[in-house]
Amino acid sequence: MGFSNADLQAIGLTLRLASLVTLILLLIGTPIAWWLARTTSRWKGSVGAVVALPLVLPPSVIGFYLLIAMGPNGPVGQFTQSLGLGILPFTYWGLVVASVFYSMPFVVQPIQNAIEALGERPLEVAATLRAGPWDRFFTVVVPLARPGFLSAAILGFAHTVGEFGVVLMIGGNIPGVTRVVSVQIYDHVEAMEYAQAHWLAGSMVIFSFLVLLTLYTINPNQRRF
Amino acid sequence: MNTTRTTLAILMLTLASATALADEVKVAVAANFTAPMKAIAEAFTQDTGHTTEIAYGSTGKFYAQIKNGAPFQVLLAADDITPAKLDSEGMTVPDSRFTYAIGTLVLWSAKAGFIDDQATVLTSGDFNKLAIANPKLAPYGVAAMETLEKLGLTKIVEPKLVLGENIAQTLQFASTGAAELGFVALSQVIKDGKITEGSGWIVPAEMYQPIRQNAVILSAGKDNAAATALMDYLKGDKSREIILSYGYKI
Numbered sequence: 001m002g003f004s005n006a007d008l009q010a011i012g013l014t015l016r017l018a019s020l021v022t023l024i025l026l027l028i029g030t031p032i033a034w035w036l037a038r039t040t041s042r043w044k045g046s047v048g049a050v051v052a053l054p055l056v057l058p059p060s061v062i063g064f065y066l067l068i069a070m071g072p073n074g075p076v077g078q079f080t081q082s083l084g085l086g087i088l089p090f091t092y093w094g095l096v097v098a099s100v101f102y103s104m105p106f107v108v109q110p111i112q113n114a115i116e117a118l119g120e121r122p123l124e125v126a127a128t129l130r131a132g133p134w135d136r137f138f139t140v141v142v143p144l145a146r147p148g149f150l151s152a153a154i155l156g157f158a159h160t161v162g163e164f165g166v167v168l169m170i171g172g173n174i175p176g177v178t179r180v181v182s183v184q185i186y187d188h189v190e191a192m193e194y195a196q197a198h199w200l201a202g203s204m205v206i207f208s209f210l211v212l213l214t215l216y217t218i219n220p221n222q223r224r225f
Numbered sequence: 226m227n228t229t230r231t232t233l234a235i236l237m238l239t240l241a242s243a244t245a246l247a248d249e250v251k252v253a254v255a256a257n258f259t260a261p262m263k264a265i266a267e268a269f270t271q272d273t274g275h276t277t278e279i280a281y282g283s284t285g286k287f288y289a290q291i292k293n294g295a296p297f298q299v300l301l302a303a304d305d306i307t308p309a310k311l312d313s314e315g316m317t318v319p320d321s322r323f324t325y326a327i328g329t330l331v332l333w334s335a336k337a338g339f340i341d342d343q344a345t346v347l348t349s350g351d352f353n354k355l356a357i358a359n360p361k362l363a364p365y366g367v368a369a370m371e372t373l374e375k376l377g378l379t380k381i382v383e384p385k386l387v388l389g390e391n392i393a394q395t396l397q398f399a400s401t402g403a404a405e406l407g408f409v410a411l412s413q414v415i416k417d418g419k420i421t422e423g424s425g426w427i428v429p430a431e432m433y434q435p436i437r438q439n440a441v442i443l444s445a446g447k448d449n450a451a452a453t454a455l456m457d458y459l460k461g462d463k464s465r466e467i468i469l470s471y472g473y474k475i
Contacts, residue, residue, distance in 0.1 A: 071403040072353075089403040090354055090387045172387030172398065173359060186390070190285035190362045 007200055009176050010184040017092070017180065018160040021099040025107040025156045026149070028100075033111035033152075034137075052105045059102075059165025066098050067170050090172035095180075098170055099160045106155040114148020115141065147219040158211040162204075247274040248451035251296055253287040254279055255303035255438065256393040257328060257365065257410035261471040262301065268467070269458050275451035283391040285362050291316060291443060298446025299455055301325060301438065303392070304364040308441040321442035325459045326473040328436030329411040330368045333425040335400050344426040347406065350381060356398035356407035359388040365395075368433035369408035375432045411472035418470055427472075438473075 003011070036048055054062060069076045070088040076097075077087045088094035122144060126136045142149065164182035171178030173187070181200060188197035254262045259281045266277045280287075284303045291297055291311065302308050305324070311317050332347060334340050339352075346352055358366035366388070373379045389395030392410050399407030400423075411427060414420050440459060446452030458464055465475055 067397075067401055067403055071401050073402055087353070087403065089398075168390060169394075169397075170403075172354070172356070172404075173390070174387060187359065187361060189289060190283060190359075190390070192285060192288060 003199060004196065006175065006179075007181075007184060007196065010179050010181045010200075013176060013178075014161055014180040014182075017095055017099065018157045020096060021103060021160045022107075022153055022157045024096070024100050025103060026153060029104060029107040029152065029156075030111055030149075032104075033108045034115060034141075036108065037112045037115035051108050054102045055105050059163075060169070062098075062102060063166040063169025066101070066166065070094060070097070070170065089170045090174060090178060092177050094170055095167060095178055098166050099163060102163060102166055103156045103159045106159045107152040110148045110151040110155065111145065114145035114151075117148075118144055151215055151219050154211055154215050158208065162208065247276065248449055248454075249276045249278060250298050250446065250449055250451035250455050252277055252279045252299045252301065252455065253291070253295075253297040254281050254301045255284050256281050256391050257303055257412055258301055258326065258438065259393075260412060261326075261467050261473070264467045265459070265464050268463055269455060272463070273451075273454050273458065275454050277451075277455070283362065296445050297443055298449050298452045299440065299442055301440045301459075303328070303436075303438055305437040305439045308439040311441060311443070316444055318442040318444065318447050321456060322439055323456070323460070324437050324475075325440045325464075326438045326468050326475060328365065328368075328438055329430075329472045329474065330365060330372065330408055330428040330433060330436070331411040331414060331420070331425045331472075332406060332428060333396075333399055333409050333414050333420070333423060334406050335402050335423045336405065337422075337424050339405065340424040340426050342426060347378065347382075347426075348376070350385075352385070352405040354387050354398075354404035354406070355382055355385050356387050356389055356395045356404035356409075358392045358395045358408070359390060363389075363391055363395075364436045364438075365392050365408065365410055368428075368436055371433040372408070372428050415472045418472075430474075 032047075032051065036044060036051070067089055068074050070080070071077045072081065072087055080086065080088055088097060118141065122140050123136055126140045131139065162182065163180070164186070167178065167180055167183055168186070171180070171183065173179050173183055179187075181204065185197055185200045185204070188194070188200065252262075252266075262279060262281075266279060270276050280297070284307050287295075287297065287300060287302070288307050288311070291300065292314075300308060300311070308317070308322050312319070312322060332340055332344055334346075340346055347355075357369040360366035360370045370379070373382055387398060387404055389398055392413065395407050396409045396413050398404040399409065408428075414422065414425060440456065442452050442456060468475060
């Protein structure tokens with residue numbers, strides 16, 4: 001027994017998807033977290049709430065609305081079609097877009113917390129030493145908030161790997177394109193292939209445990225999730 | 226004193242007979258049979274006094290749940306394999322198995338006029354995606370693959386296939402328009418004997434193996450009068466009429 005070729009294909013796809021999503025989330029999540037941590041705008045609450053929505057919405061709601069929004073008659077679908085890209089459901093890029101939305105709070109919140117914990121002081125000091133805004137960000141904020149960034153990357157990655165409901169609803173279960181590990185496990189269970197299901201499911205348990213162990217080791221105060 | 230005792234005895238007898246007359250049966254029903262089952266359950270309760278508690282879902286999931294102690298007393302499966310398997314594993318009441326419906330496959334689109342009576346659109350390849358139920362899990366998916374094979378389209382259509390986990394999700398892909406075509410169960414898109422929304426092509430029966438949907442009484446329903454009554458009711462004229470009206474054969 002062990003992993004079949006289809007299982008390995010699903011694992012490879014999942015790792016590729018989670019890596020890309022984590023990268024994108026760090027790139028767009030960091031400015032959002034920065035803004036949320038430092039703004040006094042009255043929109044802070046609303047933006048924070050929108051970012052956190054996937055934490056409380058069931059995947060069936062997110063999947064359903066994403067399917068409609070990205071479908072041929074939805075606003076996202078109209079937009080992608082006008083760019084000549086076709087529609088996103090049942091494609092790898094559809095999963096990327098959905099996962100970025102779905103895993104956003106897991107990346108934004110740890111970074112936001114870390115930046116808030118820094119306070120104004122280190123930035124003010126750096127400014128008096130004539131560090132420009134970019135310089136301050138990369139030489140002061142990033143090193144000091146590093147545990148926050150690490151937590152964000154690990155959680156974003158792990159959460160994308162663990163995603164199921166949304167993928168099921170917009171993915172269409174295409175081998176090598178949208179059939180990720182969680183869907184593959186579901187298929188094994190539904191098809192009564194319990195031995196193969198155990199291999200993958202057991203690996204997921206070990207993987208998730210190791211991820212959380214790493215997280216708590218690098219950042220013992222991380223209790224938010 | 227005496228009268229109190231008599232009253233009590235009568236009361237208890239009445240209660241006992243009432244429960245004997247009107248039992249409740251817990252039924253697991255394949256997703257494709259949702260609409261007709263709702264109609265049948267209503268008529269069943271009206272005619273017999275028995276009540277039903279029904280869960281709708283995929284046959285594979287029900288199998289896993291039944292194996293792990295789910296209290297279902299009757300299973301209306303989407304196939305003939307699962308009931309037979311449960312039979313051989315001693316999880317059923319022997320000899321209770323029978324075919325309650327034979328499923329009909331339809332090619333369906335949410336767009337009116339998209340599919341003509343020759344299903345030209347399928348052969349022309351002029352569509353974005355074709356949704357089918359996962360053939361590994363669902364008998365309607367197997368039937369869809371057999372139909373494509375018969376039409377000689379398997380190779381051409383393969384890159385456009387998307388798989389629903391069950392027939393309900395397959396319809397969802399097609400009805401949102403995310404997939405322009407879908408092979409679904411006729412029972413899902415038929416109303417009063419007609420396809421009322423979008424457009425469809427009823428796949429000729431000779432293009433796929435008959436989708437025999439079998440029912441069986443599970444071990445938990447062994448001593449439940451309502452379970453036996455429901456099985457009898459499913460074979461009766463009223464049920465047959467409902468089943469036929471949803472495009473099944475018997």
